[in-house]
Amino acid sequence: MTNNEFENSYVLSQAEVDRFNSEGYLIFNGFFDDNLTQLLKEDVDQLMVNRATNGETNIMVFPALGPLTSEPTVVDRVANLMGTTFTHHHIHARWQGEGESGVSWHHDYEQMPQTNRSHLMVHVFIYLDGLNGEIGDLLVLPGSHQRIMARDAFRQFMYDDLPGSVTIDNLSPGSFIIVHSALQHARRPKPGGETFRRYFIDTSYCQHGILWPAGRRLCHLNQMAIDLGWDRNGKYTFLYDNSCFFDPHDYIEKFNTRNQGSLALYLTKEINSKHKGTKA
Template identity: 65%
Template sequence: MSALNYLTQNELDEFDEVGYLIFPGLLNDDICTRVKADVDQLMVDRENGIKKMMVEYPEMGLVTSEPVIVDRVSDLMGGTQFTHHHIHARWQAPGERGVAWHHDYVQIPQTNRSHLMVHVFMYLDGLNGEVGDLLVMPGTHKRVMNGDAFRQFQFEDLPGSVTVDFLPPGSCIIVHSAVQHARRPKPGGGVYKRYFIDTSYCQEGVLWGSYPNLEAINEKALEMGHDRDGKYAFLYDTSQSFDRLKYIDQLKEANQGSLALKI
């Protein structure tokens, strides 16, 4: 295992225990301002029916290889290789609906947690409790379960759950993708918009279910220079993934009976 460069051993232990790490104000004002302008443009484009890849927006796409994030993810990966899985981005306004408890660890069927997948939640304008709170259930990454195992609890507080409703601008939370979390809708306050970006990274060594056009996305990311002169080119390698929709029926078919019979 390589030495830690960006995280302390305490942070690593905390991540193993609870499944997430909060970094208040990790992204500086300059990055947040530039990326927010891209998110604004994305929202306008969506209104007008213009569909572009996230990585085609120069500042937003560059976030996929943002060193202050990717270098920390690298420490969590124990120095092993990993790839970029996706970037989602938008802002959320008053009246935004909630998202019920779920996890996002991409595995069909859910059977183990041998390899690490993380999501990075970025709050460019922070959180102020007005539009949506993040709920997380510490430790759930250690218990293998389906993504929707807690769905019936909607956005309720649960015994042991944690509410994150106040963060300064530029805050990032790196979450083990198998941690149960939710977005609790709030009524909104003044003019606050909840700028939200999430990116995701997958450890090498298994095939991860991905979007069907990941290869094209990765090519575009490289073309746009998101690899930062090659330093982060490893993120845009498609060989660690497969089109999950294409194979979902076959995977369900293979998931019958006892694994012991396949030894």
């Protein structure tokens, strides 16, 4: 199924698609309505309490956070970028306060090992109270998603400015940013937070067509989303398709054994072996 086979309520312009492909991110400033933003904040507040008191922390069962994984405001725009169906990979949520530490430069593209960008993975960064220059600024390095590199390739630079990097520190409440998962980004710690909470949610989606690494609980969570009705009467059932994932824990030992020298040589051996079998 392509994204044209379901009614897409939010369509990106070609200029937006081109900008995403070039720069690796798109900002949607203040796009969530006030009611949804408030409900999400209430869920995040309860989630933070539950984490401190050993309560329920499964985000998928929260009444606003769970269906956020199929929120049309987000998902329909992601569909424009994907050009085909795709699957939900994860959702994280928390708020950050005064004295929050930073996060060094990194990217989040799931691949083992990092060798290509044949298929699209995106993260959606959601800022329920926006950004105002307190607690933490988002840093991005436009175009870095076009380079193949380890996740921590720039980690030694911590959260310093890099040539061409952009600081995002002024967003309205209810804003979100769709980020190519291979885009290098960081969070620079900032003072403040005495009266401001940095509400942050990230969701992630993977384009269909290959197998993606995923945690062992993901299949359970995606099935739970369908059982709870987050597929919105079947319109977004494809979001919770677990057939495009593999558990990397099942392959790490074998991969570490074979990860020596040029991996292309293993492919050559397999091709030669198949040719010999055909001739026989």
